[in-house]
Amino acid sequence: MLVNHEQYRTIWPNFEHAQPCVEIIDQTKLPHVFEVASLTTLAQMIVAIKTMQVRGAPLIGAAAAYGIALSTLDSCADRHLQQSAEQLIASRPTAVNLRWAVQRMLSALLRLPDAQRQSAAWAEAALICDEDVQLNQAIGKHGLTLIHAQHQQKARTINILTHCNAGWLATVDFGTALAPIYAAHNAGIHVHVWVGETRPRNQGASLTAWELGQHGVPHTVISDNAGGHLMQQGQVDMVIVGADRVTAAGDVCNKIGTYLKALAAFDSVALGHHVPFYAAVPSPTIDWNIEDGVKSIEIEERDAEELSWMSGKLSDGTIASVNILPHGTQVANPAFDVTPARLVTGIITERGVFTPQQLRTMQR
C-alpha cells in the first residue's frame, strides 16, 4: 500500500464517535507496519509524545495542541488547563515548538468563558496544523531555489545528504528538510538523497527511507559515520537537515550527529568543493529568547534501552527486538546536539533563505 502525503497527514481529529479523539500515524511501527492510533485522553497524548509515536518538532507542537484539546474534555478550568500544559511541556524539553504550541493554546483559551473553551481548543489546534502545512510548503518553495541553482550549475543529479527525519512524518505535512527535495523531485529535477540512518532511534533508516521510497525519490541509506567520507569524496552537493530549536543567533539544535555532519561540510571548503549546510526551519522552531544554543538549550537525555536494544523484522516477517550491548554496559543517550551558527550556510524558512547573521531580520 503506497502512503504519501497527498493522502495522509500525520495527525487529525476524529469527531465521528460520541467522544472526539485524535488520530496519529504510529511512527514507532514504521517502516514495517503502517498503523493509525486513536488517542482519547491527554495522558495517551503525553505517552505518544514521550514514546515517539509522534515525533519531529512541528508535529509534537501540533500533538501538544491537540493534547490541550483532549484535556478540555475533562475540564476547561484555568488550573486544569495550566496543569495539562505543564505536563505536555515536560514531555520533551528540546523542541521549542511544543512549548510554543501549548502557550498559544493557553493564550487563545484562557481569555474565553469556560463554556467556549472546548470548541475553541479544537479549532485552534486545527489552525496550528493548517498553518504548519502552509509554512512547510513555503519552505519547500524557497529550498527549491537552492537545489535548482545547483542543478543549473552542475547539469546532473544533485546529491543531498540529510540526517534523521525532517520529512512529512516530522510535521503535520510536507516536512521541512525534505520539503525542498519533494519540490525538486516534483519539478523534474533529478535529486538523490543520502539518508543517514540516525542511531539510535533510526529515524533516517526507518522513516526518511520509508517516506522517500513511498514518494519515489531516489535515495541511499548510509551509516551515520559515512557522511563525512562522502563529502570528502565529492559525492555530496549540499546538506539539508531539520531542527528542533534555532536560536536568534542561528545556532541549530537538531538530532544527535548533526553537528558532526556540519563539521565535515565546513571542512569540505579546504578540499576544493564547498558543501553548503542548510537547516530547514519554520518560524515556530526559532527561539528568539536565546542566543547561545550550546549554553541555553536543554538537550533531552533518553533511555539507555534506545541504544542497547534494536528492533526489526525477522525473516519470518515478525517484528522483534534484540539486545546489542554486553550486560551492564553503561550508556549515555543525548538525543540532540547544537551546530554553532558559524558552521551554518543558511536557514531555509517560510520567509526565504537567511544566513545566521540575517536571521533577526525575520522578526521585522
Ligand SMILES: CSC[C@H]1O[C@H](OP(=O)(O)O)[C@H](O)[C@@H]1O
Ligand atoms: C522537522 S523537525 C525534525 C527533527 O525532529 C527530530 O527529533 P525527534 O525525532 O527526536 O522528534 C529530529 O531532530 C529532526 O531533525
